[in-house]
């Protein structure tokens with residue numbers, strides 16, 4: 001396998017859940033999701049090794065796509081590709097897009113499932129809601145047939161004494177995402193102290209879903225529509241990416257016209273252009289929502305101020321009326 005690929009064989013221990021499985025063809029899985037959602041930790045749970053760097057820090061940890069492999073006790077090879085956080089698409093980031101498209105180089109035989117990773121520890125953000133949309137833009141409609149939702153941090157549900165159904169009840173957006181991928185979902189607890197048995201069970205459930213995806217797709221893996229790029233040398237692709245990155249800050253039609261026609265029309269440039277358009281539309285939407293929120297806050301503050309003023313005037317009137325009454329009462333006593 002080529003350029004930048006890191007491959008390790010992680011010999012896993014025998015496990016009662018897995019040892020009696022019949023030998024199956026190798027599978028390639030891609031982890032996609034926003035930064036910090038636990039993609040690398042999930043990859044490590046699948047590989048049963050600390051193969052990917054996984055850390056709880058504010059800055060994105062994974063900067064490049066990486067493929068690592070494990071051999072299961074039944075001899076089946078599982079390849080796992082970790083990708084940089086999709087969150088770094090905001091603001092538009094061609095290098096992240098390019099890295100994610102690089103999956104096509106790492107998985108030339110195609111991919112068997114895309115694991116969309118969400119964390120149960122945090123609420124679904126606007127960026128996360130757009131993950132399926134970004135995937136569709138990058139890989140086309142058929143990617144939906146290969147999606148599996150992975151929820152990490154199952155332990156946080158256990159801590160809060162909430163079931164996954166109760167959690168999903170309160171999140172119609174998650175329900176929509178799940179419906180888009182035929183309700184294929186699996187929960188992961190990736191803590192170091194999570195028992196081996198529990199980890200084996202969750203991996204087995206995931207691999208069962210991968211088999212379901214295989215059957216649904218008539219055993220055809222998802223093949224990237226980038227054959228044109230794949231056949232070109234790394235140097236040429238790198239050169240194109242450099243040009244795409246150079247246009248990041250000033251991506252205008254004017255500058256596009258300086259490009260040679262075949263560069264502008266290359267599949268990679270087209271996909272990047274589409275994703276940039278999509279992300280700037282989402283950014284616009286986010287800004288509009290924020291402005292609307294600020295406006296609503298302003299209106300609420302104004303109303304609050306006005307009603308406070310009215311209350312003050314009423315209080316003063318009340319006080320004056322009370323004083324009047326007291327005066328009259330005193331007059332009565334004197335009489």
Ligand SMILES: Nc1nc2c(ncn2[C@@H]2O[C@H](COP(=O)(O)OP(=O)(O)OP(=O)(O)O)[C@@H](O)[C@H]2O)c(=O)[nH]1
Nearest residue numbers: 036037038039040041054055056061062085153190
């Ligand atoms: N308690 C708990 N922590 C988890 C779980 N999954 C991941 N984490 C923690 O969440 C933090 C982020 O996990 P990563 O695996 O680095 O997340 P990532 O999506 O790969 O992040 P980037 O590489 O930045 O894109 C790490 O501290 C993990 O240990 C889980 O199931 N339970």
